Amino acid sequence: MSTGRIVAGALAPHPPHLVYAENPPQNEPRSEGGWEVLRWGYERLRKDLAKTDYDVILVHSPHWKTRTGNHLLAVPQLSGLSVDPIFPNLFRYTFDMKVDVELAKAIHAEGQARKLEMSLMENPEFRVDYGTIISCHLANPAWDKPIVAVSSNSTYFDFSNEMGQDEMARLGEATRAAIEQTGRKALLLASCSLSHRHFTTESELPEDMSKEHITHHGQYLWDMRVIELMKQGRTRELMDILPDFTEQAISETKDGSLAWLLAALDYPSFPAEVYGYGSVIGTGNAVVGWIQSIGTANVANSR
Numbered sequence: 151m152s153t154g155r156i157v158a159g160a161l162a163p164h165p166p167h168l169v170y171a172e173n174p175p176q177n178e179p180r181s182e183g184g185w186e187v188l189r190w191g192y193e194r195l196r197k198d199l200a201k202t203d204y205d206v207i208l209v210h211s212p213h214w215k216t217r218t219g220n221h222l223l224a225v226p227q228l229s230g231l232s233v234d235p236i237f238p239n240l241f242r243y244t245f246d247m248k249v250d251v252e253l254a255k256a257i258h259a260e261g262q263a264r265k266l267e268m269s270l271m272e273n274p275e276f277r278v279d280y281g282t283i284i285s286c287h288l289a290n291p292a293w294d295k296p297i298v299a300v301s302s303n304s305t306y307f308d309f310s311n312e313m314g315q316d317e318m319a320r321l322g323e324a325t326r327a328a329i330e331q332t333g334r335k336a337l338l339l340a341s342c343s344l345s346h347r348h349f350t351t352e353s354e355l356p357e358d359m360s361k362e363h364i365t366h367h368g369q370y371l372w373d374m375r376v377i378e379l380m381k382q383g384r385t386r387e388l389m390d391i392l393p394d395f396t397e398q399a400i401s402e403t404k405d406g407s408l409a410w411l412l413a414a415l416d417y418p419s420f421p422a423e424v425y426g427y428g429s430v431i432g433t434g435n436a437v438v439g440w441i442q443s444i445g446t447a448n449v450a451n452s453r
């Protein structure tokens with residue numbers, strides 16, 4: 151019997167601006183472009199993913215917030231209209247997606263075996279959040295693969311960053327075990343920004359790039375420190391400093407997506423590929439890939 155595995159993981163941030171700027175048919179508002187460095191970063195990620203054989207996308211989203219425990223989409227087909235509550239002017243997206251329910255149920259069981267609070271979301275009318283949709287759209291605009299979406303629980307907020315991270319480490323492990331057991335070749339997406347201090351007003355034309363910059367230098371310095379650790383394959387060290395980064399950079403990593411991804415990948419020691427870095431309404435965002443076939447080949451060549 152073939153064993154499943156995670157073939158690639160990516161930090162795949164979800165500012166709605168990036169989908170708005172691409173003008174796909176599913177999104178109602180029209181734009182004149184903007185945020186090209188990040189969008190070109192996603193283009194390069196997609197080129198590398200096209201060389202990688204995978205059959206399901208798993209995404210952990212900060213905007214599917216669940217009060218108790220970790221929830222998983224478990225309806226075979228979901229469709230509807232998803233609107234960003236903060237930026238309804240930029241994101242009103244008609245979604246239509248398939249869900250890998252068998253894999254979702256396997257993660258549910260593996261999570262429970264690790265004493266995690268787990269739930270399956272079985273409401274066929276469920277409106278999928280914009281974090282899930284945007285990361286999946288930008289990684290795979292064809293939507294030709296089923297997904298499994300994972301919610302963000304409130305442990306970081308109710309207890310501490312350290313406790314939240316500990317749960318994400320176990321959820322990542324459970325995710326990996328379920329993928330292996332079901333024989334899937336999986337792509338994992340952590341749908342989050344890095345530094346997350348943002349402007350409180352929007353320019354008249356959202357895509358006016360003369361107005362875009364990181365909110366302040368301290369946030370930039372934190373982002374660069376974190377990205378450098380990714381580039382050097384020092385992901386265990388990254389996990390060690392992540393609680394402080396989360397606090398001081400007001401980072402969206404507080405929802406657990408990045409910790410879940412690194413744990414699921416079993417803390418990769420090969421250098422990550424940084425496809426792009428840029429700010430969106432002042433937040434820091436990086437598109438970063440850990441593609442097993444490329445990363446491990448690079449390490450072998452450098453020996």
Ligand SMILES: [Fe+2]
Nearest residue numbers: 212213281402
């Ligand atoms: Fe967000």
